Amino acid sequence: MSAFWLLMIILALAAVGFIQGRSRALSSVHGDRRLLHSLPNYYGFNVAMLAFVPAVLVLGAWVIIQPMLISGQVSTLIPSELYEDAGQLNLIMSDVKRVADGLDVAVAQGVMSAEDVSQISTETTDVRGLLGQVGVALGSDVDPSVLKAAQEMRGKTTSGNLFMTIVVVAVAAAGFIAAMMMTRGDFRARNAVEGGVKTLLIGAASIAILTTIGIVLSLIFNTITFFGMFPASDFLFGLTWSPEGRGGSEHLGILPLLWGTIYISIVALLVAVPIGLFAAVYLSEYASRTTRAFAKPLLEVLAGIPTIVYGLFALTVVGPLLVNFFGADGLGWMQGARSVMTAGLVMGIMLIPFVSSLSDDIINAVPQAMRDGSYGLGATQSETVKQVVLPAALPGIVGAILLAASRAIGETMIVVMGAGAAARLNLNPFEAMTTVTAKIVSQLTGDSDFASPEALVAFALGMTLFLLTLGLNVLALYIVRKYREQYE
Amino acid sequence: MNDMTKIERAVEMSNMKISAKDVQVYYADNHAIKDVSVEIEDKTVTAFIGPSGCGKSTFLRCLNRMNDTIDICRVEGEILLDGEDIYDKRVDPVQLRAKVGMVFQKPNPFPKSIYDNIAYGPRIHGLAGNKAELDEIVEKSLRRGAIWDEVKDRLHAPGTGLSGGQQQRLCIARAVATEPEVLLMDEPCSALDPIATAQVEELIDELRQSYSVVIVTHSMQQAARVSQKTAFFHLGSLVEYDDTTKIFTNPEDPRTESYITGRIG
Numbered sequence: 001m002s003a004f005w006l007l008m009i010i011l012a013l014a015a016v017g018f019i020q021g022r023s024r025a026l027s028s029v030h031g032d033r034r035l036l037h038s039l040p041n042y043y044g045f046n047v048a049m050l051a052f053v054p055a056v057l058v059l060g061a062w063v064i065i066q067p068m069l070i071s072g073q074v075s076t077l078i079p080s081e082l083y084e085d086a087g088q089l090n091l092i093m094s095d096v097k098r099v100a101d102g103l104d105v106a107v108a109q110g111v112m113s114a115e116d117v118s119q120i121s122t123e124t125t126d127v128r129g130l131l132g133q134v135g136v137a138l139g140s141d142v143d144p145s146v147l148k149a150a151q152e153m154r155g156k157t158t159s160g161n162l163f164m165t166i167v168v169v170a171v172a173a174a175g176f177i178a179a180m181m182m183t184r185g186d187f188r189a190r191n192a193v194e195g196g197v198k199t200l201l202i203g204a205a206s207i208a209i210l211t212t213i214g215i216v217l218s219l220i221f222n223t224i225t226f227f228g229m230f231p232a233s234d235f236l237f238g239l240t241w242s243p244e245g246r247g248g249s250e251h252l253g254i255l256p257l258l259w260g261t262i263y264i265s266i267v268a269l270l271v272a273v274p275i276g277l278f279a280a281v282y283l284s285e286y287a288s289r290t291t292r293a294f295a296k297p298l299l300e301v302l303a304g305i306p307t308i309v310y311g312l313f314a315l316t317v318v319g320p321l322l323v324n325f326f327g328a329d330g331l332g333w334m335q336g337a338r339s340v341m342t343a344g345l346v347m348g349i350m351l352i353p354f355v356s357s358l359s360d361d362i363i364n365a366v367p368q369a370m371r372d373g374s375y376g377l378g379a380t381q382s383e384t385v386k387q388v389v390l391p392a393a394l395p396g397i398v399g400a401i402l403l404a405a406s407r408a409i410g411e412t413m414i415v416v417m418g419a420g421a422a423a424r425l426n427l428n429p430f431e432a433m434t435t436v437t438a439k440i441v442s443q444l445t446g447d448s449d450f451a452s453p454e455a456l457v458a459f460a461l462g463m464t465l466f467l468l469t470l471g472l473n474v475l476a477l478y479i480v481r482k483y484r485e486q487y488e
Numbered sequence: 489m490n491d492m493t494k495i496e497r498a499v500e501m502s503n504m505k506i507s508a509k510d511v512q513v514y515y516a517d518n519h520a521i522k523d524v525s526v527e528i529e530d531k532t533v534t535a536f537i538g539p540s541g542c543g544k545s546t547f548l549r550c551l552n553r554m555n556d557t558i559d560i561c562r563v564e565g566e567i568l569l570d571g572e573d574i575y576d577k578r579v580d581p582v583q584l585r586a587k588v589g590m591v592f593q594k595p596n597p598f599p600k601s602i603y604d605n606i607a608y609g610p611r612i613h614g615l616a617g618n619k620a621e622l623d624e625i626v627e628k629s630l631r632r633g634a635i636w637d638e639v640k641d642r643l644h645a646p647g648t649g650l651s652g653g654q655q656q657r658l659c660i661a662r663a664v665a666t667e668p669e670v671l672l673m674d675e676p677c678s679a680l681d682p683i684a685t686a687q688v689e690e691l692i693d694e695l696r697q698s699y700s701v702v703i704v705t706h707s708m709q710q711a712a713r714v715s716q717k718t719a720f721f722h723l724g725s726l727v728e729y730d731d732t733t734k735i736f737t738n739p740e741d742p743r744t745e746s747y748i749t750g751r752i753g
Contacts, residue, residue, distance in 0.1 A: 288559070289559065369592060372592060376592070377608060378586030378612065379609075388598050391599065392598070392599045
């Protein structure tokens with residue numbers, strides 16, 4: 001039975017449990033619901049919860065673990081002459097999986113019976129042709145050992161699934177019965193359900209945290225592997241970035257990429273900070289209520305545009321426009337449409353809503369008493385904004401800018417499309433350069449071996465980027481928090 | 489005889505600082521102040537008393553056009569400062585507020601140093617030609633605010649680090665520093681303890697030497713202690729306006745008497 005139907009069965013059991021639990025609780029007090037400890041629904045939920053949750057957890061764990069165990073056992077059937085390393089074994093095992101799935105399809109379509117499947121062999125049957133008939137195309141003829149492994153895999157999976165069905169249904173039934181036994185008028189069902197809800201919330205929070213930890217750990221381990229193959233000092237202080245493929249001399253110095261990242265981010269912030277800040281001051285201090293009501297959401301729409309669209313805009317509009325002025329026909333500073341300026345300008349536009357929206361909130365948080373105090377001394381609105389409101393909001397605004405900066409550093413699509421892919425250490429902002437993020441993409445989407453330094457360098461780059469943005473975020477949070485305490 | 493009356497009237501006129509006639513204030517559709525006419529004398533402390541929501545703070549804020557900062561607020565009628573209509577189109581509210589200073593209910597020092605708090609107004613209005621003059625203004629204002637001795641050693645510490653009473657005296661000193669002609673105080677002692685209140689009251693009495701002070705207060709004892717004239721507001725109308733001693737000993741309107749003796753409020 002498939003996991004889907006099993007899930008449906010548990011759900012049905014839970015639904016029945018809800019109704020049964022509710023009516024059992026009511027009948028235990030002879031219909032006088034005031035004698036119940038909790039509302040009747042809580043008894044129902046308690047039964048449904050105990051029937052559903054443990055069974056689903058078992059089901060989930062089983063679905064994940066069973067294929068891993070089976071493929072581990074089956075892989076011992078593959079003769080060791082067929083493969084040299086783990087990578088090749090993996091390829092063979094995926095063949096096995098494919099043949100096994102193909103046989104399933106064949107049985108499902110009625111081309112073969114279940115007995116045929118366990119009896120066929122490569123000597124008597126053209127397995128490749130047979131599977132081709134049912135729509136499962138294979139790259140080469142099937143090796144006898146692969147077929148044998150596939151048959152073995154099918155057998156184990158079938159019995160495993162059967163076993164899973166029994167266990168899961170048993171767990172669900174046990175939960176159901178246990179909960180029904182508990183259901184009496186004085187059972188504190190409300191507290192039990194509350195406990196369940198709390199566990200759910202804790203679970204959700206831990207998944208988020210564990211995922212973060214997992215990502216960081218995988219970055220760390222792969223970075224360590226990389227530094228095992230490539231000297232750390234060359235990576236951190238190398239002035240050239242030119243991965244050359246397998247072997248040969250290669251330069252994986254991060255400095256040109258870091259320079260590109262920082263240069264483009266600075267250009268972006270130079271665009272975003274003044275515009276965003278002025279927009280925020282206008283919206284929070286000068287704009288009438290009605291203007292603000294439609295201008296602020298409109299500005300925030302900018303934040304909802306996918307970055308790839310900004311990239312297109314950079315490539316097709318901003319780049320050619322800049323070339324008109326600074327290219328060969330104009331000032332002659334610019335070779336092509338892709339440059340630090342192109343990407344920086346467009347990224348700046350992308351960041352405007354971040355800066356303006358956050359700053360607007362922070363400026364609004366400055367107490368009205370401050371403004372009144374200033375107006376009461378005969379200050380104009382702009383004097384008040386410049387000398388009282390902005391200084392009071394400054395730490396928060398700095399926090400907003402740092403958050404925008406960490407967005408700029410992590411941005412990829414605009415860079416790929418607007419700044420090009422050439423890693424350069426250069427001061428000319430009209431020169432094409434590239435960033436850490438863009439290089440991570442190109443290193444991992446290339447055809448180099450995943451275990452080579454050229455691919456693994458992506459993890460070291462990712463780690464660098466992570467530390468950089470983490471540092472900025474921590475700094476921003478620290479500043480913002482310090483600011484919050486000022487008025488409370 | 490006729491000449492005598494004229495001279496008397498001239499004397500009276502010169503003594504009038506602010507004269508309000510038939511002032512109406514609306515917050516959107518809410519008629520908050522109804523037909524208020526008041527003559528505020530120079531070098532006098534005038535107290536506005538009345539139950540909460542009676543419009544005394546609103547009326548106070550009309551006197552330096554602070555209500556302009558509220559979109560939905562509309563003021564009608566005539567308010568003359570030294571004979572000039574402050575709601576005239578030619579009057580710049582910013583200039584007006586430099587002449588009619590204001591101290592608020594809650595101490596609101598800027599998140600700047602004590603020195604910069606005081607120097608804020610003089611800098612904006614260009615009252616000091618150089619640093620030495622500015623230093624002098626700051627010291628003079630802090631002395632007038634009766635806080636100089638407490639802060640003279642830490643002029644560059646943040647003003648927000650002072651105690652509540654000190655902050656309020658700092659705000660008064662800040663208002664004094666722009667050399668206003670009238671000082672409006674909106675319940676300046678409501679956030680202060682009795683000792684700080686006594687200090688601020690003493691200060692108000694001293695300020696009377698040079699300014700006309702208008703103070704809104706909830707405390708009738710305070711009105712009796714610091715003011716020479718008292719106005720009693722009720723439900724947006726001015727009920728009675730007279731010498732403080734008269735209001736507190738022999739009020740004409742029965743509503744005033746009930747409020748003062750604690751029967752309404």
